[in-house]
Amino acid sequence: MAASDAFVRFEKVQKSYDGEILVVKDLNLDIAKGEFLTMLGPSGSGKTTCLMMLAGFEPATNGDIYLDGTSINHVPPHKRGIGMVFQNYALFPHMSVAENLAFPLQVRNMGQAEIKEKVQRTLDMVELGAFGDRRPAQLSGGQQQRVAVARALVFEPDLILMDEPLGALDKQLREQMQYEIKHIHEQLGVTVVYVTHDQTEALTMSDRVAVFEDGVIQQLSTPQELYENPKNAFVAQFIGENNRLLGVVEKIKGNNCTVKLDDGTIIKADRVNVSSVGERSSLSLRPERIEIDPPKSMENHLTGVIRELIYLGDHIRVRMDVAGNDEFIVKVRNRADKRDLSEGQKVKIGWKSSDCKALDVR
Numbered sequence: 001m002a003a004s005d006a007f008v009r010f011e012k013v014q015k016s017y018d019g020e021i022l023v024v025k026d027l028n029l030d031i032a033k034g035e036f037l038t039m040l041g042p043s044g045s046g047k048t049t050c051l052m053m054l055a056g057f058e059p060a061t062n063g064d065i066y067l068d069g070t071s072i073n074h075v076p077p078h079k080r081g082i083g084m085v086f087q088n089y090a091l092f093p094h095m096s097v098a099e100n101l102a103f104p105l106q107v108r109n110m111g112q113a114e115i116k117e118k119v120q121r122t123l124d125m126v127e128l129g130a131f132g133d134r135r136p137a138q139l140s141g142g143q144q145q146r147v148a149v150a151r152a153l154v155f156e157p158d159l160i161l162m163d164e165p166l167g168a169l170d171k172q173l174r175e176q177m178q179y180e181i182k183h184i185h186e187q188l189g190v191t192v193v194y195v196t197h198d199q200t201e202a203l204t205m206s207d208r209v210a211v212f213e214d215g216v217i218q219q220l221s222t223p224q225e226l227y228e229n230p231k232n233a234f235v236a237q238f239i240g241e242n243n244r245l246l247g248v249v250e251k252i253k254g255n256n257c258t259v260k261l262d263d264g265t266i267i268k269a270d271r272v273n274v275s276s277v278g279e280r281s282s283l284s285l286r287p288e289r290i291e292i293d294p295p296k297s298m299e300n301h302l303t304g305v306i307r308e309l310i311y312l313g314d315h316i317r318v319r320m321d322v323a324g325n326d327e328f329i330v331k332v333r334n335r336a337d338k339r340d341l342s343e344g345q346k347v348k349i350g351w352k353s354s355d356c357k358a359l360d361v362r
Helices: 047-055 097-106 112-125 141-153 171-188 199-205 223-228 233-238
Strands: 006-016 022-032 036-040 062-067 082-085 159-163 191-196 208-213 216-221 243-253 256-261 266-271 280-285 300-311 315-322 325-333 346-351 356-359
Touching: 006 047, 006 191, 022 047, 022 191, 022 216, 036 047, 036 199, 047 082, 047 159, 047 191, 047 208, 082 141, 097 112, 097 141, 112 141, 141 159, 141 171, 171 199, 191 199, 199 223, 208 223, 208 233, 216 223, 216 233, 233 243, 233 280, 233 356, 243 266, 243 325, 256 280, 266 280, 300 325, 315 346
Parallel strands: 036 191, 036 208, 082 159, 159 191, 266 356
Antiparallel strands: 006 022, 006 062, 208 216, 243 256, 243 280, 256 266, 280 356, 300 315, 300 346, 315 325
16 A cells, blocks of 8 residues: 555554563554454554554554644544544443433534534434433443444544444344444445454454554454465464464475474475475464365375364364374364264365465464
């Protein structure tokens, strides 16, 4: 993305709370206007700190943050024109829903008639048009979260920041709200920067995902690219379920390589993050890419022993002992010809070399 296309830009941004340890290290990140970008990572990875610096609640130790081409390093939070949605909703309990939405418009000295019209229109958009007179305590968790989203939208900001906004909701409601927020984003075209540690949430909602670890973006890609082509072992382990096999690189030919596992098994793999013969490598392999009773055309054929079968409706989760790894997972589609599997059974398994990624060891 060219600098002129970046609506939000982090340029060589660093953050330290104690003057010694950097929790964000030389962050360079461009976010396009209208993009839904998620900052994803474990606790302490630096993602929330980045959001707080963008909001203005934390100063950057070094570097610059730009909004629509203008440095906002010294602009106070209330003058940045950014909408915020927090995990705890941060609604005013003594105000009605309509009054909560009216508040950011009142501080912008908007007229009463315009405030009333904007509040009603925004409540209708989040399907709470009839709830304006209620207090937050009279609403369910999902309804309160919709009010929080509506309050961030009501003054029509160009940028909305969301910090773990669905973390307090139960699983079913959280999934429903993921789609609602995604659809609101598509409808309005507003730029969203979203922080979560929930990988499913990130994959479901985002145009692009920035995976953070130790204050550094490990990979910045579309959800599909992250899942299908992780760039290193951390991303492979953090995004989705992943089988990990360790070995040494024996041969390299272009984008392909051969890896000898620690138990002596030879595996053909897609060379991603290895550079030389003799190097240790971590092989990444998704459970749904493995076949039981594979065709002969597959490059990799092994034998495994079934240790556990878990029926999950649309698929069967098979835990196996394969090449010295007794936590090897295979997801088998629920078909009549695959229901005769049993614990203790020896089975042939296989996978394509293109589905097996040779990565670094962490």
